[in-house]
Every structure is written in structure tokens, then in C-alpha cells.
Amino acid sequence: MRMYDVIYKKREGGKLTRSEIDYAIKGYTSGEIPDYQLAALLMAVFFKGMDFEETLGLTEAMVSSGEKYDLSGFDLPTCDKHSTGGVGDKISIPLVPIITSFDVIVPMMSGRGLGHTGGTLDKLESIPGFNVNIGKKDFLRLLKKNRTAMIGQTEKIAPADKKLYALRDVTATVESIGLITASIMSKKLAEGAQHFIFDVKFGSGAFMKTRALAEKLACSLTKVTGIAGRKAAHVLSDMNTPLGNMIGNRLEIVESIDILKGGGPEDSRNLTELLAAKMLVITGIFRTEQEALKEIRKRYSTGVYLERFAKIIEMQAGDPRVIENVGLMKPARNIKEFKASRRGLIKRMDAFEFGISALMLGAGRNRKEDHIDHSAGIELIKKEGDKVAKNEVIALLHYNNENLLAGALQRLRAGLCIE
Ligand code: URA
Secondary structure, eight states: OOHHHHHHHHHTTOOOOHHHHHHHHHHHHHTSSOHHHHHHHHHHHHHHOOOHHHHHHHHHHHHHTSOOOOOTTOSSOBEEEEEOOOSSOOTHHHHHHHHHTTTOBEEEEEOOOBTTBOOHHHHHTTSTTOOOOOOHHHHHHHHHHHSEEEEEOOTTSSHHHHHHHHHHHTTTOOOOHHHHHHHHHHHHHHHTOSEEEEEEEESTTSSBOSHHHHHHHHHHHHHHHHHTTOEEEEEEEEOSSOSSSEESHHHHHHHHHHHHTTOSOHHHHHHHHHHHHHHHHHTTSOSSHHHHHHHHHHGGGGTHHHHHHHHHHHHTTOOGGGGTOGGGSOOOSEEEEEEOSSSEEEEEEOHHHHHHHHIIIIISOSSTTOOOOTTOEEEESSOTTOEEOTTOEEEEEEESOGGGHHHHHHHHHHTEEEO
16 A cells, blocks of 8 residues: 555545545554645645544544553443634533533543643643653553543543644644544543533534534534443533633633532633533433532532642642642733723634634744743733723733734724624
């Protein structure tokens, strides 16, 4: 088999066989097929798509590229959540303490920022010491002792996806239903949970720009889950405007702590509660979402969620004192006010532009080897739908590098419409 022929076939709209998919994935993972050929295949897939059989084949090839965890020995139900990515989407962070307080095991394997979207791992690493690089033995030990482990994909879990994910991030080939399905499901199936909740985003800041496409992606994820003998539920959520008030790694931990106290912005707290309720229903802890929601809300005042978060941080070598003192996560040196140029109503606050602006401040990566600045980001003082007076502050830009500011401000202006 020749990689050239596989690329050519897909470029012409052909359907790849399982052995062609295996050949490309095995060859790329082992380093025999170079980045540029895989990038060409990804672009061909992006334009020509993959049918469900190809998507399933790609998922299986990527699962088989690494090891699988077996969680069948645990007495408690296992459930993981996955978001398809957004701007200001920190929901996994408050969700895990909430769900584990109900005796559900959450084996959470997350990713890093991808394109204009943030990643849970980068956010968690804003907490001093927090270690997401945990191998199989410690992962299973943490699940047993603490009902969760919030980790990155190890070298051994779906290594094909790990390499592909980084390549897609820098070759504009992320937004493909087949590629996203295989990427997410290869990690989820290898990680071993029996239940999944998918938060599939749509809108300008999501990989799926329309609700209809998000629905398609949700169906694709659910179908692969079912074929693998696991159970899934999903939520379609709006990502036309940033979620919550904070965009950027450290800032999103600050907001997560507020949510765990029962505070924080309404949109991000509501989505956390909705996803939590669905997880508690799918795992059989509650019969209905209403019952689950009632109990979830009751527990804020007990402090149990913060205790759980502190324990999770501590068990992963982080400093749990950040919960009481967010200043222990080093803030950015500078803050710039972004002000309204006129009086009116904020008609549009575009998630994509705001996401790119945060990335340009240092919160995300332009190239896969880039380091990020955990303290950089955007704090929204106003949200879409709010009224503003001329010169009123709309957002605060947290930054360390003065040279990055002008570009970031330009993207904010491009993403804002006041009428
Ligand atoms: N999240 C993933 O894990 N993979 C994708 O391709 C997109 C979002």
C-alpha cells in the first residue's frame, strides 16, 4: 500500500477501507508516514468527509493504537463527560467535584486547548503543582481512592489521536464530524467508562457552526458509544458567545471555584447543573433530572463540592489552598480595560473572536510546541444582551506581554457589536 494512493482516493471522494485506515494510522503513529502526508489526508477527509463505517473504522484503529483500561471491577457507576470545545468552557472542572460527591466514578481524560478553544488540562495546570501526567497504575489508584482522576492522554492511550489532534490543530482540519467523533471516542472508549455525557457545542465559537451540524455530531458520538456497548446522553449548547465571564486558564479556575460555591455566572452554573443532572440520571443515581437538580442545588451550602475539589487537587499534587486564596495562582502583571466606543445594547459578543483574542494574549497556542501563559485571558464585565454607556468597561484583558495587546484588542473590536 502507498500513502499517496490513500490520499488520492480520499481526495477524489472515495471510501477508505478498514485496511487503508489502519495503514495510515499505524504508519503515522510509528513515524513511518510523515506529518505532511497525514496532513494532506486530513484535508481530503475534511473536504470529502467520511461515512459512518469509515468513522467507526478510524475510531477502532485509534483505540487499537494504544492500551485500554478496564474499569469493570469498580462497584460504583462510571461516567465521563466530554465537551466538543468552546470559549470559556470550564464546565468539566466544577462538574467533577459535584458528580463524585454522589458516589459516581469520573475517569476524566481531557485535552489541551485546540484552535481558539481552551482545554481542561491547561486550565488545571494553572493550579500550582497540579499534575495531569498520570499513568495507568496511578490513574486506577486515584479512581479507587478518590473516585476521579483528571488526567491528560498518556502516551499509551490512543497515541494515534494524540499525534493527530496536534496536527489537526495547526492544519485547520479540526471541524470534521468524522475526525472529531473518532478523536473523542478513541480516548473515551480506551479510558473505560460505561456512561458518557456529551456537551456538543454549536455556534461561532464551536467547531460545529450550526445546531444541525452539532446534532449530527451528537448522533455520531452516541452511535459509536452504543456500538461499543456503552450508554450516552447529550446536550446541545450554544457557543455563539463566550460561556461565563472568564476566558483563559487561571481565570477559568477562579470562575469554577465560584460555581462550586453556588455562585458564578448563571450561564456556566446552569450548564454545569444540567450536565450533572443528566450524568446522575444516566448512571441511575436519580430517576429524573428534576430530582437530581434539586439535590445538586441543596449541596452547595454544605461545602461538600469545595471539599471534593480540594481533595482532587491535593491527590494530584496541586496546592488546594488556591480554593481559599486564588492569588496563589499567579495573576497576570497587567490589566487593560476594554471600553465601549458608544452607548447602546451589546448585540453580539462573538465567541470565536473573543477566543482568538484570549489566545493572542497568550492563553492558547499558535503552534503545537508553543507554551501558554496561564494567567493571560479576558474577564467579561458585560455580556451579550447588556446595555452599556459610552466608555463603560466591557472587559478586562489580563496580560504579561505588551506586544500582544494591540492584536488582541483588534479581535475584541471585531467580535463586538453595540447597537
Ligand atoms: N475534542 C477532541 O477530543 N477531539 C476533537 O477532535 C475535538 C474536540
